[in-house]
Amino acid sequence: MATVELTKDNFDDVVGQPGMVLVDFWASWCGPCRMFAPVFESASQRHEDVVFGKVDTEAQQELAGAFGISSIPTLMIVRDGVVLYSQPGALPEPALEELIGKAREVDMEHVRQELAKQKS
Numbered sequence: 001m002a003t004v005e006l007t008k009d010n011f012d013d014v015v016g017q018p019g020m021v022l023v024d025f026w027a028s029w030c031g032p033c034r035m036f037a038p039v040f041e042s043a044s045q046r047h048e049d050v051v052f053g054k055v056d057t058e059a060q061q062e063l064a065g066a067f068g069i070s071s072i073p074t075l076m077i078v079r080d081g082v083v084l085y086s087q088p089g090a091l092p093e094p095a096l097e098e099l100i101g102k103a104r105e106v107d108m109e110h111v112r113q114e115l116a117k118q119k120s
Helices: 011-015 031-046 061-066 093-105 108-119
Strands: 020-026 051-056 074-079 082-088
Touching (some): 011 020, 011 051, 031 051, 031 093, 074 093, 082 108
Parallel strands (some): 020 051
Antiparallel strands (some): 020 074, 074 082
16 A cells, blocks of 8 residues: 555544554655655555555644654554554664554553543
């Protein structure tokens, strides 16, 4: 699956849907972002059941600010509307694959129960 360009207009619709979404916050002037881009794109081809989205932090400053993005690239993994992971830094392909595998293994029912406890 090709990556999706995420903007403030479509972000909530894409990320709020059931399933897993990987979000790459990047900018064209960022060297590590350019190094990570082929790794991210390659993973998107292998994991067709996962949505891969990119946020251009220059064009979408409001969106990057809403998530407190201060270092790029930043990778965020959202599953069923819940942020499971958000860390800056370009990952090598094996580390990205491992991270995707771990995100798949998360018991989302348990996560929802824990979030409900924190809210009460």
